[in-house]
Amino acid sequence: MDAVLRRVGSDAAAVASTMLLVVLWLPGSAMAHAFPDHSDPRVGHSVRGSPSQVRIWFDGVIEPVFSTIKVEDATGKRVDRGDAHVDPEDTTLLEVSVASLPAGPYEVEWSVVARDGHRTEGKFPFRVEPP
Amino acid sequence: MRDVLRPSGLALLAAVLGITSFVAFADAHGVVGQRFFPATLTIDDPFVADELSLPTVQVVRRKKGADSPPTWDTEIDAELSKRLSRRFGISLAGSLAIEDPKGGPTIAGFDNMHVAAKYVFIQDAARELLVSGGLEADVGGTGQARVEAESFSTLVPQIFFGKGLGDVPASMRFLKPLAVTGAIGIAIPTKEHTVTRTVADDAVDVERELNPRVLEWGFSLQYNLQYLQSFVEDIGLEAPLNRMIPVVRVVASVQASYGSDGTSS
Numbered sequence: 001m002d003a004v005l006r007r008v009g010s011d012a013a014a015v016a017s018t019m020l021l022v023v024l025w026l027p028g029s030a031m032a033h034a035f036p037d038h039s040d041p042r043v044g045h046s047v048r049g050s051p052s053q054v055r056i057w058f059d060g061v062i063e064p065v066f067s068t069i070k071v072e073d074a075t076g077k078r079v080d081r082g083d084a085h086v087d088p089e090d091t092t093l094l095e096v097s098v099a100s101l102p103a104g105p106y107e108v109e110w111s112v113v114a115r116d117g118h119r120t121e122g123k124f125p126f127r128v129e130p131p
Numbered sequence: 132m133r134d135v136l137r138p139s140g141l142a143l144l145a146a147v148l149g150i151t152s153f154v155a156f157a158d159a160h161g162v163v164g165q166r167f168f169p170a171t172l173t174i175d176d177p178f179v180a181d182e183l184s185l186p187t188v189q190v191v192r193r194k195k196g197a198d199s200p201p202t203w204d205t206e207i208d209a210e211l212s213k214r215l216s217r218r219f220g221i222s223l224a225g226s227l228a229i230e231d232p233k234g235g236p237t238i239a240g241f242d243n244m245h246v247a248a249k250y251v252f253i254q255d256a257a258r259e260l261l262v263s264g265g266l267e268a269d270v271g272g273t274g275q276a277r278v279e280a281e282s283f284s285t286l287v288p289q290i291f292f293g294k295g296l297g298d299v300p301a302s303m304r305f306l307k308p309l310a311v312t313g314a315i316g317i318a319i320p321t322k323e324h325t326v327t328r329t330v331a332d333d334a335v336d337v338e339r340e341l342n343p344r345v346l347e348w349g350f351s352l353q354y355n356l357q358y359l360q361s362f363v364e365d366i367g368l369e370a371p372l373n374r375m376i377p378v379v380r381v382v383a384s385v386q387a388s389y390g391s392d393g394t395s396s
Contacts, residue, residue: 044365121164
């Protein structure tokens with residue numbers, strides 16, 4: 001244990017300068033791909049009564065041909081109507097209609113390709129409460 | 132002869148800038164499954180990328196030493212990274228160092244050029260896990276002596292990792308946006324000692340300075356608010372908060388080898 005700790009990068013000036021750059025740069029890096037901006041139903045929230053469709057708005061234009069969305073119940077059974085599409089009027093919006101959903105937890109799984117050609121994917125939960 | 136052949140730091144930086152004109156559409160990567168690992172400035176990323184970092188500025192105040200006054204050290208870096216396949220990438224970096232000692236003249240010059248290669252061994256989307264290995268070389272003699280650029284090369288084999296906590300149980304869902312990235316490596320100088328000979332009063336002083344091996348490590352903790360909003364629970368954050376990733380970084384190095392330092396006449 002002759003080793004000596006020579007330098008720990010905790011210098012306040014260095015941290016301050018680099019943290020500022022990190023804060024300024026990270027949003028730009030992330031925006032190179034398409035990520036969800038918001039959704040309906042909201043991520044992790046409950047809705048009273050079955051929604052008629054699930055919609056996700058992304059932070060950039062997505063490619064209709066390569067973008068998919070599906071909804072599954074707690075058993076993994078698919079409950080959407082299989083009509084996933086990108087709204088031609090708003091090419092940041094991916095949506096799919098669903099059958100009348102009984103109360104319970106559901107999971108939305110999506111995959112999109114942004115205009116820069118990069119794919120992103122993800123899933124999120126929501127819950128249907130009795131009306 | 133060696134001075135004639137030595138490329139100047141300015142030329143290296145110009146080369147970096149020239150190459151970047153061919154990568155106008157390069158962008159950041161670091162997405163594994165639904166996890167986005169952002170690039171951090173002092174810890175190298177676990178992923179390979181088409182990426183230009185220009186400039187990265189670091190300002191550090193060095194305290195007064197036994198033989199040196201307090202000094203402001205400024206480092207302006209540029210790095211170009213290029214993927215050659217999905218898992219293999221290379222990078223080239225240059226650095227302008229500016230030393231501003233209290234009561235003394237400011238010294239500026241280019242440090243040695245860095246070249247590196249990296250390969251991603253594990254990329255597991257379900258576990259949000261990345262593990263890669265790489266070799267970095269500080270190429271001796273490519274920088275300028277006035278900023279103490281070494282005349283010898285240093286090789287740094289490294290292991291990098293990134294792990295998101297997206298796979299923790301739903302009962303701990305607010306931990307899911309958390310991720311850790313890190314790197315560990317050992318800097319191995321290609322020359323164990325630097326020998327300096329000076330002639331004074333008809334005597335030759337020989338000074339041997341040890342170039343130690345240094346264990347370098349660091350990690351970052353990240354809480355991804357975008358991940359929270361998009362995949363766990365929409366808590367109503369608005370832009371720009373819903374795109375931010377607060378990062379805490381720890382970087383350290385430990386001298387890992389010892390030898391004989393000394394002066395003889």
